[in-house]
Amino acid sequence: MPAVQETVDRVRQIDVDQYKYGFVTDIESEKAPKGLNEDTVRFISAKKNEPQWMLDWRLEAFRRWQTMKEPTWARVSYPKIDYQDAYYYAAPKAFKAPKSLADVDPELLRTYEKLGIPLKEQEILAGVRKQGEPSTLDGDMLEGMRSSGRVAVDAVFDSVSVATTFKEELKRAGVIFMPMSEAIQEHPDLIKKYLGSVVPTTDNFFATLNSAVFSDGSFVYVPKGVRCPMELSTYFRINEQNTGQFERTLIIADEGAYVSYLEGCTAPMRDENQLHAAVVELVTLDNAEIKYSTVQNWYPGDADGKGGIFNFVTKRGDCRGKNSKISWTQVETGSAITWKYPSCILRGDGSRGEFYSIAISNGHQQVDSGTKMIHLGKNTVSRIISKGISAGKSQNTYRGLVTAHRRATGARNFTNCDSLLIGDKCGAHTVPYMEAKNSSAVFEHEASTSKISEDMLFYCQSRGMSAEEATALVVNGFVKDVLQQLPMEFAVEAQKLISISLEGSVG
Amino acid sequence: MSLLEIKNLHVEIEDEGKKILNGLNLTIEKGQVAAIMGPNGSGKSTLAYVLAGRPGYAVTEGEILLNGESILEMEPNERAAKGVFLAFQYPVEVPGVATMTFLRTALNAQRKLRGENEVSTPEFIKMVRETSDNLGIGQDMLRRGVNVGFSGGEKKRAEILQMAILQPRLAVLDETDSGLDIDALRIVSEGVNRLRSPERSMIVITHYQRLLDYIVPDVVHVMAKGRVVRSGGKELALELEANGYAQYTDEAA
Numbered sequence: 001m002p003a004v005q006e007t008v009d010r011v012r013q014i015d016v017d018q019y020k021y022g023f024v025t026d027i028e029s030e031k032a033p034k035g036l037n038e039d040t041v042r043f044i045s046a047k048k049n050e051p052q053w054m055l056d057w058r059l060e061a062f063r064r065w066q067t068m069k070e071p072t073w074a075r076v077s078y079p080k081i082d083y084q085d086a087y088y089y090a091a092p093k094a095f096k097a098p099k100s101l102a103d104v105d106p107e108l109l110r111t112y113e114k115l116g117i118p119l120k121e122q123e124i125l126a127g128v129r130k131q132g133e134p135s136t137l138d139g140d141m142l143e144g145m146r147s148s149g150r151v152a153v154d155a156v157f158d159s160v161s162v163a164t165t166f167k168e169e170l171k172r173a174g175v176i177f178m179p180m181s182e183a184i185q186e187h188p189d190l191i192k193k194y195l196g197s198v199v200p201t202t203d204n205f206f207a208t209l210n211s212a213v214f215s216d217g218s219f220v221y222v223p224k225g226v227r228c229p230m231e232l233s234t235y236f237r238i239n240e241q242n243t244g245q246f247e248r249t250l251i252i253a254d255e256g257a258y259v260s261y262l263e264g265c266t267a268p269m270r271d272e273n274q275l276h277a278a279v280v281e282l283v284t285l286d287n288a289e290i291k292y293s294t295v296q297n298w299y300p301g302d303a304d305g306k307g308g309i310f311n312f313v314t315k316r317g318d319c320r321g322k323n324s325k326i327s328w329t330q331v332e333t334g335s336a337i338t339w340k341y342p343s344c345i346l347r348g349d350g351s352r353g354e355f356y357s358i359a360i361s362n363g364h365q366q367v368d369s370g371t372k373m374i375h376l377g378k379n380t381v382s383r384i385i386s387k388g389i390s391a392g393k394s395q396n397t398y399r400g401l402v403t404a405h406r407r408a409t410g411a412r413n414f415t416n417c418d419s420l421l422i423g424d425k426c427g428a429h430t431v432p433y434m435e436a437k438n439s440s441a442v443f444e445h446e447a448s449t450s451k452i453s454e455d456m457l458f459y460c461q462s463r464g465m466s467a468e469e470a471t472a473l474v475v476n477g478f479v480k481d482v483l484q485q486l487p488m489e490f491a492v493e494a495q496k497l498i499s500i501s502l503e504g505s506v507g
Numbered sequence: 508m509s510l511l512e513i514k515n516l517h518v519e520i521e522d523e524g525k526k527i528l529n530g531l532n533l534t535i536e537k538g539q540v541a542a543i544m545g546p547n548g549s550g551k552s553t554l555a556y557v558l559a560g561r562p563g564y565a566v567t568e569g570e571i572l573l574n575g576e577s578i579l580e581m582e583p584n585e586r587a588a589k590g591v592f593l594a595f596q597y598p599v600e601v602p603g604v605a606t607m608t609f610l611r612t613a614l615n616a617q618r619k620l621r622g623e624n625e626v627s628t629p630e631f632i633k634m635v636r637e638t639s640d641n642l643g644i645g646q647d648m649l650r651r652g653v654n655v656g657f658s659g660g661e662k663k664r665a666e667i668l669q670m671a672i673l674q675p676r677l678a679v680l681d682e683t684d685s686g687l688d689i690d691a692l693r694i695v696s697e698g699v700n701r702l703r704s705p706e707r708s709m710i711v712i713t714h715y716q717r718l719l720d721y722i723v724p725d726v727v728h729v730m731a732k733g734r735v736v737r738s739g740g741k742e743l744a745l746e747l748e749a750n751g752y753a754q755y756t757d758e759a760a
């Protein structure tokens with residue numbers, strides 16, 4: 001398996017520089033004044049030239065947020081966050097449509113490069129060239145597009161969505177894929193109809209905060225009967241010191257539509273903690289399907305547990321239509337603290353929700369993640385496969401909720417939660433809640449906890465693998481069922497990340 | 508120079524301090540097939556593990572030289588890259604990792620340590636297919652997790668497949684014959700015999716003279732109480748079969 005080989009090379013490389021994505025891009029940015037009050041909200045809204053209704057929506061959320069308390073039920077502990085001691089908006093200043101890559105701020109290009117974005121897509125991202133124009137690089141643009149794996153990319157850099165590639169081709173298919181800030185201007189009807197319809201502004205502390213101060217994010221609308229011709233992808237990156245990142249994503253698959261969406265995240269190394277509180281809303285109408293995949297490797301903090309991202313995210317999908325389907329796949333390797341429960345509301349009869357998760361914790365990381373499957377419609381089906389891997393001194397909790405309401409006759413759920421422990425200073429916890437309000441619901445739950453045994457490692461090592469290679473192989477075997485759910489390129493990337501994040505956990 | 512030279516080897520269990528090998532001496536020549544026999548608990552598996560570098564054992568005295576070079580400080584994977592292979596008495600299951608993937612990862616890891624190129628995919632697949640056919644290992648078994656759900660006999664065959672792919676210089680077969688039915692014993696022995704070469708030495712640990720009818724050894728060593736107490740030709744195995752180990756266990760005491 002060449003990916004494992006690559007993994008190993010990668011692990012060697014990062015021997016010196018543990019967190020590969022931990023670089024800081026030095027670009028002068030335009031920040032909102034520090035702190036959070038109504039003026040901050042107005043500042044952000046004004047920066048975006050938002051219509052009055054949007055500002056009102058934000059202000060209502062902000063007023064609500066002021067009455068709310070931070071939740072404490074998750075199995076994570078962290079110093080109190082001072083919400084007044086942070087910046088809520090930062091835009092890279094140097095970003096003004098340059099003529100060629102040579103004119104683009106080299107720091108920004110270096111960032112793209114480190115994120116692994118192909119050069120020709122970097123041109124588009126940096127605004128040098130519009131989709132469909134010839135490249136200044138060698139005129140061999142189409143070739144480059146093909147080899148880039150046909151992924152349309154929207155990069156969110158701190159608070160601002162930098163550019164969206166492949167716009168033209170998507171437009172021909174009728175697919176709308178644009179920064180949220182543009183969608184508010186160009187598609188107010190869709191935004192008014194769907195924004196906050198899955199995660200209401202009153203939902204929870206972090207989601208409400210996000211509603212007040214979200215700065216950008218992605219918007220996707222796939223019209224009736226359209227199968228989106230390519231994977232859509234977003235890179236999130238937190239760069240500015242002391243900024244929170246509050247992106248807002250809304251994806252709508254109209255009747256019979258299909259879209260697969262990939263989200264990747266990185267952040268530079270910082271001594272202090274950075275807050276990330278995103279909201280993702282998915283809506284599927286009759287017979288539609290959304291597949292949402294995340295590979296998250298935010299900075300987890302250093303060896304002593306200092307720094308790292310606090311990741312408090314609300315992700316929810318609403319299978320609003322009959323026989324529609326939403327599937328969440330996530331590979332969580334980063335963040336100091338992860339608080340995240342991608343959920344499905346199975347409203348339409350015959351709808352289906354899936355959750356496939358690999359959550360890895362190492363060092364001092366704390367992960368409290370899982371899913372909720374809310375069965376409202378008849379004959380709704382959900383499936384949960386969760387693989388938790390804990391190493392170092394980390395704590396890894398799976399928290400799941402499966403409910404079937406009275407009307408949800410014939411609801412079925414299958415849950416499988418496996419935990420793998422590496423070493424004896426870490427912990428794995430499983431907290432499944434199940435509640436059926438009608439007798440025809442069938443819930444199945446399987447759980448296991450295992451340790452990587454010395455015998456297994458020695459067996460692999462005696463065949464020529466190093467301790468790291470052996471661990472990577474065993475772990476890859478453990479997470480195989482979930483990796484198979486990821487699109488190909490993502491699976492390879494995820495595999496690399498898994499071994500990077502387990503670096504130093506053996507031997 | 509001999510391929511393997513073990514001099515006055517003393518080994519104890521790391522945590523307990525329990526002594527298992529007590530001044531063991533053993534020399535294996537290049538291309539030689541040596542059988543090791545001996546009563547239960549005499550330290551045969553321990554010797555095999557110590558050769559392969561399993562953690563948990565402390566070598567308190569003595570030396571192990573492979574091609575004149577000490578391997579005591581080497582990691583198990585470095586030893587593997589130098590050509591040491593152990594066919595386990597109890598092969599370990601690795602769930603979720605297909606045998607095919609496992610073998611390729613292992614082979615390429617070894618080759619990289621030796622500074623060689625990775626094996627190409629078609630070449631590798633061809634190699635595995637031929638060998639597995641010869642050993643009566645089906646393709647579905649190769650796709651399953653390593654040793655997961657394999658019968659006892661299948662596990663032993665899979666070990667020989669691994670040996671054939673990794674092409675070691677020194678193969679240690681720990682009771683590869685136990686748990687095999689008569690047909691499997693013949694198939695596995697033929698597999699082992701195909702790998703006999705002037706460039707490859709083997710240590711065959713067994714309790715049964717029957718295996719040595721198929722894999723005819725150049726020498727037979729008898730181990731008792733953590734030492735080699737007698738060495739001889741293949742006829743020594745017949746003698747043991749007839750008389751048992753009583754005289755050696757008494758002698759070594």
Ligand SMILES: Nc1ncnc2c1ncn2[C@@H]1O[C@H](COP(=O)(O)OP(=O)(O)OP(=O)(O)O)[C@@H](O)[C@H]1O
Nearest residue numbers: 520523525527545546547548549550551552553554
């Ligand atoms: N990890 C261990 N802890 C304690 N004692 C051990 C350990 N490993 C081996 N021993 C002991 O060392 C002795 C030698 O064991 P070993 O497995 O090497 O014998 P063997 O010759 O291979 O026996 P058999 O023919 O039954 O396979 C036995 O008494 C065994 O109980």
Ligand SMILES: [Mg+2]
Nearest residue numbers: 551552553596
């Ligand atoms: Mg034994």
